[in-house]
Amino acid sequence: MHALYPLILGALLFSLGLYGVLARRSAIAVLMALELLLNAVTLNLVAYGSILRDRYGTGQVFTLFIITVAAAETGLGLAIVLLLYRQRATADLGVQRELAEPVESFGADELAATDDYGVLR
């Protein structure tokens, strides 16, 4: 098989995932596009493992590792999205202007009373 077939497929899939991560606004859709990115990388790894055939099986073993990490990432990512939805009632990334816990705003006189590091004197 020509080496370009799997490698170009991986490259195009990676570009698709990149577009998805940038163009989507729903957090879950961004996570789906992230899966496309990871799969493009693992496809490349398997292809290189087939082309180079080192004795340690690095390409396929690392594909297994990446699949494991991706599963952990998806679980944690969805938990974070769920938490975000519970607090803000939306999973839209476009409206998440501040991700810190909501704090009461400082008045101008209180702001003037802080030192250089923003700590209240």
Added chain:
Amino acid sequence: MATHSYLSPTGVEIAFVLVGLVVLGSGLLVVTLKNLVHAALWLIVCMGGIGIEYLLLGAEMVAWIQVLIYGGAVIVLFLFGLMLTKAPIGRTEELDVAHRWPAVLVGLGAAGTLVTVTVQAYQHTWFEPRDALALGSSEGLGTALFHYWVLPFEALSVLLLAALVGAIALSRARREDDGPDELPGEAQA
């Protein structure tokens, strides 16, 4: 081996290109569809297609793991996530950012750069996927994994445990009697 040519593709190559077209098409649908549930379902097609590509590349064990983990577990996770966040089931216009052309530009730029570099580097490289079959079988992959990669394997198990605990801690519903900023460890102190 000297008779390689673009003009006489082997059966494996033809199958690879056809399945590759399916993978790319479903991938495009995943990132462009307005209906989130349909996008998640097309992701199954994409992942299954990639599993077939692994088979064609001689990585049998990885292919089945791909189908099991991605085609099964991860998609179910996504569908549960969609349900639990009350994501709109039908078409939604506000799924994409308002100005999409920078994303299109970045995607096309990445595709052009990667394809150009790959073609220049590998245009004369041929390989035989059948040679990788011994390594790709469950026996070969298990031997490689537990001969050379035991430590990363164990580290990954710790990572999975940490992710499990983290996901539980994040998604645990906060009880009413808990203070707003009180961590569980501080409560006993």
